[in-house]
Amino acid sequence: MGSMPVGRLHKGNINPNVIAAKYAVRGELAVKAEEYRVKLEQAEEGLPFDKVIFANIGNPQQLDQKPITFFRQVLSLLEYPPLLEKEEALKSVFGYNQDVIDRAKHLLKDILSVGAYSQSPGSPIVRRSVAAFIERRDGFPADPSHIYLSAGASSGVNTLLSVLCAGHDSGVLVPIPQYPLYTATLAVLNARCVPYYLHEEKNWGTDVEAIRASVAKAKEEGTDVRAIVIINPGNPTGSCLTSESIKHVIDFAVEENLVIIADEVYQTNVFKGEFTSFKKRLRELQKESPMTYNHVELASLHSVSKGMVGECGHRGGYFELVGFHADVEEQIYKFISVMLCPPVIGQCLVELMVNPPKKGDPSYELYQQEYKAIAAGLHQRALALYEAFKRMEGVECQEPHGSMYLFPSITLPPKAVAAAEAAGRHPDEFYALRLLDATGVCIVPGSGFGQKPGTYHFRTTFLAPGTDWVNRIVNFHEKFMKEFK
C-alpha cells in the first residue's frame, strides 16, 4: 500500500486505543487458515494437507456438534409462526412434540415477534426464566430485574467494563492466561489491565497471594484497582475452581473492595470436580456472615455459545448483577439502550437453554440423549488430546477439568527460539505458524492469552472430530523438535 496516498484516516491518527488492542484468537493465524481453506475448496494444489482444522476457536457447530433438536424446533416456529396453524402436521410429519409447540406459543405471547425490538435488558419472559434457573441452580432466589440479556457474553463484558472503568487510572484484575476479550476491551477503554498469574502447577488455580502481589504493584503505580475478573471454568486453561478457592477470591474482593466479574460461560463444561457459581458461594457466605459479605458487588455472565448448547452464532447471553447501586444499574440500562436490544431469537434461545424439557415432557428423552452424547464426546476428545500431549517431547499439559480447551506448555529448543527471534516472532507464534503451514491445524499461541515470561504454550479446542488431526500435531511436533535440536 506504499504508493497509496494517505487519506483523512490512517494508522497515525485513528483511535490509538483500538490500535493498542490485541486479539489473537481471530488474528493473523486465523486469517491464514481461512485462506488455506479457500484454496483447498478451489482445489488448488501445493498444500501438504487436505483439510484445515480450526482448533483456534470454540465454535462447536462449525465442526461436529449438532444443535439440540428441541431448541431448534422451537426457534423454527418462532421464525415462522404460521406453522403453528397446522399442529397435527407438525407432529405427524415433522415429529414436533406438543411441548415444542406449547413453548413457541408461550414465548410468542410475550415477545409478539422475534422481529420486534424487546426492552433493552431483554424480554421479561426470558429474564424471569433466567432468574428461575439461577434459583434452581444455586438454591438462592434471583431477581429478574437484575438480569440483563446480552448478545453473547462478550457484549455483556463490554457493557460492564465500559461502565465501571473511568479512564486511564482504572484497573481491572485479569487472570493470565486469559481470554483476550478482557485485555482488548480494557485497551479500547484506555483502562489498565492488572494481570495476575494463574498457578499452572496447581491445575491453573487462582492463587490469592499472586493476586495480592499484583494489586500491591498496581497501587504503587497509581492504579485504582476496581474489579477482578475470574473465568471459571477457565479459558484457555480448562481449570474448574473449588468452592474453597471461590471463597478465597470473594474474601480478597471484600478485603480490597473489588467488584467481582465472574465469567461462567463454561459452567456446564465440567468433567472433573463440580461447578460452583460465585453467586451461590456469595449467598452462602452472606448467610453465614452478613456484615462481612453483604456489600459485595458481583456480576456473573453466561451464554448460549458454549456447553452442550454450542449456539455461538446466535449471540445469546446474560449477566446478573448482585449488590450494584441503583444509580449504577441506571447507567448500565442507558448504555445498553443505545444499542436497542440483544437479538431476540438469541434471547429466546437463552430461555430454552435455562428452561429445557423436564422429566415427563415429550421432548425430555431426546433432549437428555443429545445432551449426554455431546458431553461424552467432548470428554472423550479432551482425554484423547491430553493423552497425545503426554506422549509429546517437551510438552506438559494439566489434566482437563472443564471448558473446551487444553493449554499445554511447550519447552522449545533454544535453536527454535533463536529462529523465531530471527523471524521477528514470539517463539510460540513461530511454532503455531509452522504447525499451520505443515498440517493445516490452526491453534492459538500462548502469547495471545498471556503467560509467564520464558514459558510457551498453545491453546487448542477439543471440538474437532476424529483423531487424525491429533496425530498430525504429534508428527509435526516430532519433526519440529528434530529440526531445531
Add this chain to the structure above:
Amino acid sequence: MGSMPVGRLHKGNINPNVIAAKYAVRGELAVKAEEYRVKLEQAEEGLPFDKVIFANIGNPQQLDQKPITFFRQVLSLLEYPPLLEKEEALKSVFGYNQDVIDRAKHLLKDILSVGAYSQSPGSPIVRRSVAAFIERRDGFPADPSHIYLSAGASSGVNTLLSVLCAGHDSGVLVPIPQYPLYTATLAVLNARCVPYYLHEEKNWGTDVEAIRASVAKAKEEGTDVRAIVIINPGNPTGSCLTSESIKHVIDFAVEENLVIIADEVYQTNVFKGEFTSFKKRLRELQKESPMTYNHVELASLHSVSKGMVGECGHRGGYFELVGFHADVEEQIYKFISVMLCPPVIGQCLVELMVNPPKKGDPSYELYQQEYKAIAAGLHQRALALYEAFKRMEGVECQEPHGSMYLFPSITLPPKAVAAAEAAGRHPDEFYALRLLDATGVCIVPGSGFGQKPGTYHFRTTFLAPGTDWVNRIVNFHEKFMKEFK
C-alpha cells in the same frame, strides 16, 4: 436509595462519559409507558386510557406490521434444517415454495449452521449478495471485501465512530435534529459532537452554509473535525435528499477533508422524491472528475430493521467502506473481531433483504404483494397524521417524504413553558409527559434529538394502526392549549 451504603461503584466514580451520554428514545417516557402497559395488562384501574401506543420507537412488528413470508420461511428452515428432508410436505402442507427451500439450502452450504460463528465481518455468501445488491442499486461495482455485516446499523455506527475518533479533540458533524445514537456514542467515546442544524423550512434539508459555519466554530474551539454524519432519509425528520444536495455535501467533505458517514437505513422508506445513495453519487462524481473525488472516504450503512422488512429484533445490518486506507480497515477488522461476529440468522436476513425473490420465482408475487401493502399502509398513515397535525393549533409539520417519523414543531404558550420550567422539565418533555399521562400515547420530545433553541418539537412514528390514537393526540392538544392559554 438514600439509605443504601455507597458501594465500590457509584455515580461519582463510574465512567463519566457514560453518565454524560443521553438517549431519550428509551428514556424516562418509554419506561413510564411500559409501566402503564403492565398496569393495563394486570387490569389495574384508574388510567384514563385503555391502551398504550408506542409511537416513540420505530418498532414495526411490535405494532401492526407482519413479517414478509418469504424471509421467515427461509429462516425457519435455517433454524431447523431437518425440515428440508421432507420437501414435499413442506410444499403441500405448509405452502413453502421451491425457491424458499433452494435458498435455505444455498445459505446452509456456506454457513453450515446458524449456530456457528461466522467470520467477523460476516459470512462470505452474505457479503457477496450485499455487493451484488449495491451494484444493482447504484449501477457501479461493489466489492464484498469492503462490506462488513453488523448487529443492526447501530453497532456499525459504534464501530466506525470508535475507530475514527481519537480522543477528546476529535469531532464529528452530526445533524440536528439527529437520532441520538450519534451523540450518545460520541459522548461515550469522549469525542465531540459538532452539531449542524438542518433547514426546517426547506423540508429539513442539509444547508451547506450552516455546516460550514459549524465547522469554522468547531475549529476555533480546537476541534479536529474528522467526519460528517448524514441521515438520509432523515430520522427524526423524514426528509429525503436530492441528488444535488448530496453533491453539495460531498463537495464540502472534499473541501474540508471529511469522512462521510451516510446512514441510509430508511432508503426504501421514501414516498416522495427518490432515494439516491451517497455511494452512487460519489461514483458518478468520481467518473466525471476523478482528481477531485477519488480520495473521498465514505462509509454507508443499511439494516433489516426499517423499510418494509421491519425486522429490528433480528439485529441485522451492514456497512460498506469506500476509499478507506487498508491500515484503517485492518483496525476495523480487529475491533469487530473482539465481539466475534454479528448474529448469523440476522446476517441471513440481510441476504434475503438484498436478494429477494425475482420475477418468475414462485415466491415473487406474494413477496411483491406484501411489500407493496406495507409501503402503502405506511404512506397512508403518514399522510393521515400529517393532515391531523395541520389541523392542530400551533403545530407545523413538514410534508412527509420518507423514513417512519414525523417531527412537527409546536408553538407552546408562554404559560406552558413557565409550567414546564417550574417542573424542571424541557417544555417539549413536559408536553410529551402530559400527553402520555392523559392518552397513553408515547412520543419522544424534540429535545431528545436536538433542535434550534427556543423551538419545540416531538417525534412520532406512523406505525401504529388505526386513527383513534391520532384523535387522542388532537383532543389532548386542544385541551392542553386551552389550559395554558
